[in-house]
Amino acid sequence: MSASSTLPSFAGGGLDEPELTAALKTLELTVRRKLDGVLQGEHLGLIPGPGSEPGEAREYQPGDDIRRMEWSVTARTGTPHVRQMIADRELETWFVVDASASLDFGTVGHSKRDLALAAVSAVVHLTAGGGNRHGAIIVTGDDVVRVPARAGRAHDQALLKTIATTRRSSPGVRGDLDAGLEALRRPQRRRGLAVVVSDFLGEIDWARSLRAIGAHHELLGVEVLDPRDVELPPVGPVTLRDAESGDIVDIDVTPQVRADYARASADHRAEVLRTFRTAGGPVLSLRSDRDWLADTVRFVGRRRRIAGAR
Template sequence: MPPRPPTQRTAPPGALPLGADRARTTLNRLQLLVTRRLDGLLQGDYLGLLPGPGSEPGESREYRPGDDVRRMDWPVTARTTQPHVRQTIADRELETWLAVDLSASLDFGTARSLKRDLVVAAAAAVAHLTVRGGNRIGAVVGTHGELRRMPARPGRKEAQALLKVLATTEPRPGRADLGELIDALNRPPRRRGQAVVISDFLADPASWRRPLRKLAVRHDVLAIEVLDPRELELPNVGVLMVADPESGAVHEVQTADPKVRADYARGAAAQRAAIAGAIRSVGAAHLRLRTDSDWLLDIVRFVASARHARTRGTTR
């Protein structure tokens, strides 16, 4: 488990408070920050899933070599004696679902914010990028022993209400079942859309890889992994008291020992490699956000890179 002083829970400047009385003001400020920076650096309303050719019938035009013969418009062809194909209207309504893991392990942070704050910020960015033009956004929120579902609705007001639920959900000891949380997006079956899973993914990949693969068969899946730099390496600060935020167990770690620090870094690297490999193996996109970096800039780079890959006809 990542090291954390047992009494640490005070949020750094700019972090999201959990109190319902301050959540509205904080979320409005966060929305303004996201709007200003993302609108200035990105164009377009879609985070990942691009509208396809659509299924609604449109106008007819003359057949050209290379057109799909399954779209032949036979009535027009018969009337004009020239082969025509029926064009389709692209579906412009995107439905996005969030699977948000709010396990106790997210109440940890040694840099600019707690991981829990980063989860809410990432959800706010996704909502901003997908809620326009009548698009709908919903969420399934998981804590230890509890799943809460919020139906997909259009509009910024509904998106803000969803974010308020995330920001005000009280932490509960223990870990949410990430596999069950992801599988909740598979039931009931929905039209093709976008699914975003936000978690630190510290659970065994074997417990969530299969539900994530099933989700990726039908939807465009983005896995947002949040982490803190202290989960990757230990500082040399002598004896460090560390606490498991899920069980409450407290341990002493001698960080002055270079072997301890090296073993920790090696184990952490292997753990993150296993997480990345599991996400990549199911065909999902992977975005890693850190509490010590500019998360908005990381999102901008990811979206710009994904769109560039799509316009070139490649995959991420």
């Protein structure tokens, strides 16, 4: 059975407590079965980086990285010095999760919100343990929900439950990803991993905030998509409704319309990738009609190979 077929549905935040607990347990078991024994080790390298903070200066030794030269101490003493780096013992991961109305859309049995929650669960599993902390900022368009960063399995489960139960925005309200990024940016938090989860549809008005976050944190984008975000089926005349604005349009899905739609979708996705690349972070793309866990494993393996090559 594929990972996509075992993905539980969270019904847009409408499950009662017993159903929600059971769905989260199913999701946790699915993630553990696939990832345990495949991706092991602390701070599993979702993003390559030193994970360290500046420490004291010491005299330069042959083989030291010259990029860590401490020029002020070198000038003062007349002897080359380098800045030692102190490895972080704990990793703090923050999630900015898009919970706007467009995430409740789905055509293959599951919504994009289900896929977003699954992606968060996988990253939590990959970065759990050793006192590592997880926090979240969930944006709907008319509300910003904050979950403080704490450690422990009970907190991780509460974080996932909060994401699963946060209701979509009011009718006619568009998502506001920039508000979530700004909520992470200010007040400034300790250096860590920032994971942005969204379908990234609509205007890219959040690029500046993303660059500011990328300058302080290691950055990862998680793009969750439905097949209909990428292409239209050959269905002829249809009525379409925008999930966020509520606008309704009648359209005849001709071959030309399908081609134009696919081209516009590809151009927008390429712009999203460029925006993240400019901010210093890669993007993990997940689709509701694919095995999302297999895609996650491939992504992490690829990031590890890149880090090893560097």
